[in-house]
Amino acid sequence: MDSVSHFEIPVDDIKRAKRFYMEMFGWQISKIPDMDYHWIETVDTDHKTGTPKQPGAINGGMMLRTDPRATPTIVITVQSLDERLEQVKQAGGSVAFPKITVGKHGFYAQISDTEGNSIGLWQNAKPDC
Numbered sequence: 001m002d003s004v005s006h007f008e009i010p011v012d013d014i015k016r017a018k019r020f021y022m023e024m025f026g027w028q029i030s031k032i033p034d035m036d037y038h039w040i041e042t043v044d045t046d047h048k049t050g051t052p053k054q055p056g057a058i059n060g061g062m063m064l065r066t067d068p069r070a071t072p073t074i075v076i077t078v079q080s081l082d083e084r085l086e087q088v089k090q091a092g093g094s095v096a097f098p099k100i101t102v103g104k105h106g107f108y109a110q111i112s113d114t115e116g117n118s119i120g121l122w123q124n125a126k127p128d129c
Contacts, residue, residue, distance in 0.1 A: 005077035
């Protein structure tokens, strides 16, 4: 069974949104070097793995909104992104944003479910052996 691994919040003003979420919820938000992306820690996190230390908790990300219709997205970690992208078509959904490589971290794509909801899919990069 695949699990929800994080969320993404598109924003119009990074500085304003960062201040809001930090003040409102006490989240820690930091820019990821060499990316137009900010990492959101909702709980204490193992910085080596990026994994929340609190069972059941998830962290997230924040980026500038590129589409005025963009809304928060949940992201589900899968073992094989390519297989899931084929499955979504068979299940009646569609690929909204094709697979991309995200640095050395992994791979990302977005799908639309049968109801038009946007869901992110994430595959971790294989660790170097």
